[in-house]
Amino acid sequence: APSSVQTSSGMAKDMSRWVKPEAVAIAASVPQTKAAQTAAAIPEAPRLDMALTAQISVGMPPQNFTVLFDSGSSDTWLRSKNCESCRGYDRLASSSSVQDLATRQTLQTRIAEPIVVEGILVQDTITLAGISIPHQTLLAADRVSIEASDFDVDGVIGLASPQIRSADPSFFESLAAAGVEPIFTFVPRLDAIMHKILTGGPNIYKQGQ
Template sequence: MLRLLLLLLLSTWTGSAMVRVALRRVPSIRAQLRTQGLLEDFLKEHRPDMFNRRYAQCFPPGTPSLRLRRSSEKIYNFMDAQYYGEISVGSPPQNFSVIFDTGSADLWVPSSYCVSQACAFHRRFKAFESKTFQHDGRSFGIHYGSGHLLGVMGRDTVKIGDMTILNQEFGESVYEPGSVFVTAKFDGVLGLAYQSLAEILGNPVFDNMLAQKIVDQPVFSFYLSRRTRTSNPQGELLLGGIDETMYNGSINWLPVSVKRYWQVEMDSVVVQGAGSFCPSGCHAILDTGTSLIGGPTRDVMRLQQLIGATPTNNGEFVIDCTRLSSLPRITFILGGKEYTLTSEQYVRKEAFGINDLCFSGFQAFDIISPEGPMWILGDVFLTEFYSIFDRGLDRIGLAQARHPIE
């Protein structure tokens, strides 16, 4: 029956294209700040509640994103984002580097009217130079764990590769407090989650691509490489299709459990020979916007102990690089299928001077949801598995990513 439904869907889909978006992998903001010796001071100055109180008076009264204790760092963790690609906005096109983020649903880029220091270091949208720009007049606010973003809404033509999306709603940021966006290599964010997650009113980009029928299939898929300079491609987003050359074996399909994030039910998380987490089941979000794997604090703190990770003053967990071969495998069971990561895959190795530092790829995220405990499967997980996001049948496909032999 499922196969028949898929055939019927594809037979009635009249899209005309697929487009490949090359993704660049660069050091995360966290890694850059650490290298510069600025990470500890940065984290002290950017605790969410402190940031709320400091900047709340700068935003319109009643801005929903300014509610104290609202835990938005749960998904908007751009401190650890690594993969970016190019789009353009306006006519003639103005180019921007954006995170293609399955953990959010908004498109925003810096405005030429932005008053923040961060905007001076990035490309800014000049609405007055675009012949197709339509002013909206409404404002929006997005609360990130490292600061708040305020902007105004508009509509314009957006191009991704050879695809053109007409009358796309997007945000122009005019205020980006905090140094996280100063350090960021990206200009903005293009969210690929469901419309119900959007802060900006209107259709997200992929929803408009579906409405305008400009993709071959109502799916998009990600390939994220392990290596950086020697990998070709470093990463790739395919809009409108699946690339069978990017994975081995068959695809395991998982139904979306809640149409908000790309959220699925997870059977359990098993640490080799040392127990398991969420044995009665929980939920997981597949999120290309963060490089880490996140889970409830209680579970992740125990997991850090099981892999021999010790805390630092910055809230990170370090591991002795010489012990990697002795660390346990960690398995995520989704839809009855095991997805196993070795220590070489869940430990982030970063050069620091002449030495390497090894960091745990797990981080505590406490997400309050009606569905109960939530895990975030970020790039540490998605690097190993080709991921397919199917809006036609509201499901996610996972297959073993095909990486060059190292």
């Protein structure tokens, strides 16, 4: 890494004593759409550039899922085993750790276009980048609108303000309660499809000793 950077005034600024803040780095990637995988008629790069995905695990024994991070919603949902239209995806199954809240909920999010999901609220442990959040509320979706098939993901984690959540608590609130600073940063890379999401700190350098 370079030891100095050029400031707006043209003066070099020493970076050798600067260190990155503590944060949790989550490997993420731009998802392919099913349309892009099956047909090459019209490139959909502009809409793909808006989304990052990552891996999470849920429950005991853990089930692995690919989720999309959505900065425009606050709710977390996964396709469930009861979703007939979700075949071909990893779907949330009942486990010894899941708690059924017996509350039916309809959620709406917008990822390039409106997506409506419907299902049962449950609570289970979600693990992301080594951080486990017990009793996290999420929607086990048994109905997912056709628009969601454009994104090859098993569900969504909303990172927006908790004020717009439909289920309590949001995953972002749970991260803060677990001691992670309530800050997240998207770190895109122009030279590769792999990107990062930092939780618990911004993507800046700060003065060290």
